[in-house]
Amino acid sequence: MISFLRHAFVDSWLGRVIAGLLFLAFVGWGVGDVLSNMGSERADVVAHVGPNTITTDAFMGAVQSEMPQVARQMGLADASQIPVATRREAARQVLQRLVMQSEVALSADRHGLIVPDDVLRDEVFGLRDFKGPDGRFDRKLFDTRLRQIGMTEGRLLDLVRTDIASRALMEPIRNSARAPETMVRRAFDFDAQTRTLDLVRIAIGDQSAPTPDPAQQRRFYDNHPWLFQTPEYRHARIVVLSPETIARSMEVPEEELHRLYDAQQAKYHLPETRTVQIVTAPDEASARTVAAQWQAGATWAQVQAAAKGSASVQMDGVRAASIPSPALSKLVFAAPVDSLQGPTQTDTGWVVFKVTQVLPPHDTDFAAARQELHDQIAQARAGEQVGVRVQQLQDAIAGGGLDRIPDTLGASATGGTLDAQGRTQSGDAAPIPASGEARLAILARIFSQAKGANPTLVQGPDQTWYAVSVDSVTPGQIQAFSAISDQAAAAWQDEARRHAANVQATDLYLAAKTKGGVALSAPAAQVVHSPPLVRGRQTTGVPDSLAQLAFRIGAIGQSVMVEEPDGFYVATLTAITRPDPSTQPMQVGRIRTGLSQSIAEDIEMSYAMALQNDVKPKTNMSAVQSVLSSVTGPDGAEGTVR
Template identity: 85%
Template sequence: MISFLRHAFVDSWVGRVIAGLLFLAFVGWGVGDVLSNMGSERADVVAHVGPRTITTDAFMSAVQNEMPQVARQMGVADASQLPPATRREAAQQVLQRLVMQAEIALSAERHGLIVPDDVLRDEVFGLQAFKGADGRFDRKLFDARLRQIGMTEGRLLDLVRMDIASRALMEPIRNGVRAPETMVRRAFEFDAQTRTLDLVRVAVGDQSAPTPDPAQLRRFYDNHPWLFQTPEYRHARIVVLSPETIARSVEVPEEELHRLYDAQQAKYHQPETRTVQIVTASDEARARAIVAQWQAGTTWAQVQAAAKDSASVQMDGVRAASIPSASLSKLVFAAPVDTLQGPAQTDTGWVVFKVTQVTPPHDTDFAAARQELHDQIAQAHAGELIGARVQKLQDAIAGGGLDRIPDTLGASATAGTLDAHGQTQSGDEAPIPASGAARQAIVARIFSQAKGANPALVQGPDQTWYAVSVDSVTPGQLQPLSSISDQVGAAWQDEARRHAANVQATALYLAAKTRGGVSQAASTGQTVVHSAPLVRGRQTAGIPDSLAQLAFRIGSTGQSVMIEDADGFYVATLTAITHPDPSTQLMQVGRIRTGLTQSMADDIEMSYAMALQNDVKPKTNMTAIQSVLSSVTGADGAEGGVR
C-alpha cells in the first residue's frame, strides 16, 4: 500500500511520462513504440471518472511501464518472467492508480485550484528531459521529445497542469503528518534493543568414538540401508523451451541497444562511493575523548564497545547523496582515506569518523555493456515469442517425438544420465538447460515418468516448457557390507559422536537451568563465550542465526536454551537486555521517525483517495479492461476492475 500511494501521489506523472515511458517502453516488452498513439483521442476507454476518461492506450502504456519495476521488486531479471497472475494483479493496481489520479485531479478542480500560466511555464522549463547541454530549457529538444512520444504540446501542458493542481491538493495532507513520539520511541526500543549471551558450544567433532565391533557394524548397516545404496540413474532426452533458450537466437537492432544504454545511465555510470566508520557524540568533550581513544590504536569494534553512550555506525559503499546529513556528507567525501577526522559539528551532533575505503567513479562504456543490454532486450522479446512457439513445439513433438525439433523454435535439447539430485555418475551437475525451480521440475519429471513413455510437453515454473523421454533405468542397489565396511564404520562413529555431544549438551542445559546459567554450570574443559551484544536482524560472528533469533524470544535474563546445528550443539543463557538511550542514537531515531511518518502519510492519502472514490464512483469498461489484461498476461479474463 505504501509503495502504491508513493507511485500515485509523490512520483510526478510528467516525470513518469517523460523519464519512464520515453525510454523503458521501447525495450521492456518489445512492443515497439507504444507511445505513438499516446496523445490521440480514441473512442474506447477503460474507465470513466466523472467527466474524465482513461483510454485503453493510456492504461496499456502505464501497465507496460510498471512491469519492469514489479520485476525488480520480486527479484526477477526480466518482466517477461513474471507469472501471469502477478502481471494481472499489477495491471489491476495500475488501473486503480490511474482512477485515483483522475479522481484527485477532479477534486482539485472542484476545490478551485487553478494553476497560473507562469507556474506552468516554470514547471515545464524545469523538467530535466527538456534541458540542453547548458542546463537550460531547449525548445528544439522539447519539440523533438514530444514528436518522439507522439504527444502534442497542448496535451503535455494539460498533464503538467493537472499534476501541479493535484500536488497542491495532496502535499498539504502529507506535510501535516508527523509520527507521534511515543510510537517512535516504541519502534526505536524494538529496533535498537540488544541482548547478550553466555554460551558453550559442544562440537560433534570433539567427541571420541570407539571402533564398532562386527555385530554393531552389521546392525547399523541393516538399520540404515538408505545410507549405503547406490543411487538410481536414468538416461533421458530433454527438450526445453523458455525465454532464456529463445533469447539466444533473438537478434537485436543496434539502435535498440543504444536506446536502452541511454535509458540506464545511472547503472552504467556509477559515482564515487566510500566506506566510513562514524561515531556521533552528544557534545564536543565526549567526541574528543573518542578521538583520543581511537588514536591510541583501538580497533573499530573496541571503539563501538566503548562508545555505548554515542551512536556508532559503519556505512559500506555509501554514495554522497545517501548520507542523511548534507554537512556530514560533505565532510566524509572530502576526507582522506584511513585518517581519523574530527571532532566536527554537524546537524546530527559532534562526529568523529574515518574513511576506510574509496571506490572511484566507474563508467561502463557501450562496448562493455553491449552483451548485457542484448540479453535484457532479447529476453523481453523472447517473452512475447514463447506463446506461439509453444504450439509449434507441441506439434513437432506430437509428429515426431523429440527427434524432429526444428532449429527455428529456439528450443534447447540435451541427453544424458543423471540421478534424482540432477547429478551425473561422475558427481557433476547434469547440463540441463534450465535453473532453479524449472530444473528441479524437469529432474522430478524424469524420475516420475515411465521408461519408454511418449514424451509430452509440460509447462513448468518461470515460463519454462519441457518434454522428456526416459530411455533406460539403472536401479539403485544396496552395496555389500564387505565392500564398504570402512564407510559403514565411519558412519557409525559419526552417529556415536553426535549422540555423545547431545548427551553432554543436554546435561549442561539441565544444570544451567538449576544453577543460574551456563557460566555456573560449565565443567572443566568447557569454554564459556561471552557474546558481543546481539542486534535484531543482524549477524554476529560466532553466533548461529537460529540462536540469535531465539535470544530475542527469551522473556527475561537468566533463562537458558539449547539448539542443534550441523556441527554440534549450543547451550546459552541470556545474561543482559540493553535498552539504548534514544538521545545517543539520533540518526537511527531520525530514520525511524521518517519511516513512520511516511507510512502514516501514505495511510492518510489512501483514506482520502478511497473517500474520493466513494464520492465519484468510476465506471469501468470490462471489455476494454479484459482486452488489455489479456495482452499483458497472455490469458483471458480479468477477475475484476477497479477494486
C-alpha cells in the same frame, strides 16, 4: 501499510510504460497493442469514473504486468502456477488501482490544477528512458520509444500533464504528515536496542562416534532410504531470451563508448579511499575511556561492546567527500594507518578512530574499461529489445520447436542432462544461460514439465523469457546396500555425532538454567562473549536463528538452546542496552522519516477512498468477468497467464 502513490503512480503508465516495461504492450494474451487505443471510446469498458473510462485492454495489460510480480512474491517459477483464487484477487486489486488513478486525475482536474508548458517540458526531458548515453534528452530515442508503443507525442504529453497534476494534488497531503515524537521514541527504542549473549557452541564435528556393526548399518539403511537415493535426472533443451543474452550479440559504436567513459570520470578515476573505524562519544570522559581500552589492545568488536552510550561505525572504502563532517573527513585522511587517533572534538561529538586500510588513487584507462562500457550500453538497450523479440521467439518456437531458433534474436540455447539442483551427472553446474532467480525458475520448469510436452515460452524474473523441452527422464533409484555400505556407515556415524552433541548441549542448557548462565556452567575457554546484537543484522559467530531469538528472551540471565547444521548453541542473555536518542540523531531521523511516510500513505489511502465515495465509479461487471475469465479460465477453471 498501503502506499497509495506507489500503486497509483509508480505502477501507472509512467512506471509501467516508460520505466523499462514497454515490451508488455506487445505480448501476453493476444490483446495486441494495449496503449495504441488509449483515449479512444470502446464498447469493452470495464469501468466509468466520471467522464473517464477504463477499457478492457488497459485492465488486461495492467493485470498482465502484475502477475509475474505476484508469482515472484509467492516464490513460484512462473505466473501460470499462481492459484486461481490468488489470480482473481490480484486482478481485482489491479482494477481498484486503475479506478483510484482515474479518481485522483479527475479530482485534480476539478480543482483546476494547470500544468505550465515549461514544467511539462522539464518533466519529459527528465525521464531517464528518453536520455541518451550522455545523460541528456535524446529526441531520436524519444521518437523511437513512442513508435514502439504506438503512441503519439500529443497523447504522451497529455498523460504526463495529467500525472503532474495528480501529483500536485497528492504531494501536499503526503508532505503534511509527521510522526508524533512519542511514536518515534518508541520505534527508536525498539530498533536501536542491542543485546549481548554469552554462548557456547557444541560442534557436531568435535564428537566421537563408534564404528557401527553390519546390523546397525543395515537397519539405518532401511530406516533412511531417502539418504541413499540417486537424484532424478532429466535431459532437457532450453532456450533463454533476456537482456543478458541479447547484449552479448550487440555492437556499440566506438564514439558512444567514449562518451559514456567521459561521463563516468568519477568511476574510472578514483580518488584515495580509506576504511576507518570510528566511535563518537557524547563527552570527552567517555571518549578517553574508549581510547584507553582500544589502546590496550581491544578488538573492534570489544570496543563496540564497551562503548555504551556512544555511536560506533566502520566505513569501508570511503572517500573524503563521503564523510558527512568536513572536520572529521580532514582528520581521517590525514591519519596514518593502524594508529589510534583521538579523542578529538568535532562537530559530531568526541571522536576516537583508527584507519585500517588506505587505497591509493586509481585510474582505469579506456582500453581497460571498454568491455564494461560496452556491457552497460548493450544491457540498457537489450532491455528495450526484449519485448520486440519475444513475439518473434514465440513464433519461431510455434513453427519449429526449439531446434529452429534464428541467430538474429539474441536468444541462447543449450541442452543436456541435469538434476533438480542444476548439476550435471559429473557434479558440475549445468551451463544454463541464466542466473539467480531466473535460473531457479528454469530448473523448476524442467522438473515440473511433462516429458515430450510442447515447449511454451514463459516469462520469468528480471525480463527473462524461456522455453524448455524435456526429452527424457531418469527416475531416482535407491542404491543397493551392498554398493553403499560404507556410505551407510558414515551416515550412521554422522547421526551418532549429532545425537551426542544434542545430549551434551541439553545437559549444558539444563545446567545453565539452574546455575544462572552458561558462563557458570561451562569451562571459560568455551564461552564466547558476543558483541552487541542489532535487530536484522548478521553478527559473526552468532547464527541468525540465535540472534533473532535473543530479542525474544524476556529477561537477563535467561538461557536458550538452538540447533544449527554445524551443531548446537546454548546461550544466556547477559545485557540489554537502550541507547539515548540524543547520541544517534541520524538513526532517529531515519525512523522519523519512515514513520511519517507510512502515516502519509495511510492518509493518502483515506483520501482516495473519500474520492471513491464522491465520484461513485460504475463497473461493467460483464466486461470485468470477461477479463477475469482470461486470468483464471472460464467459470474459474485453471487458465494460463504468460
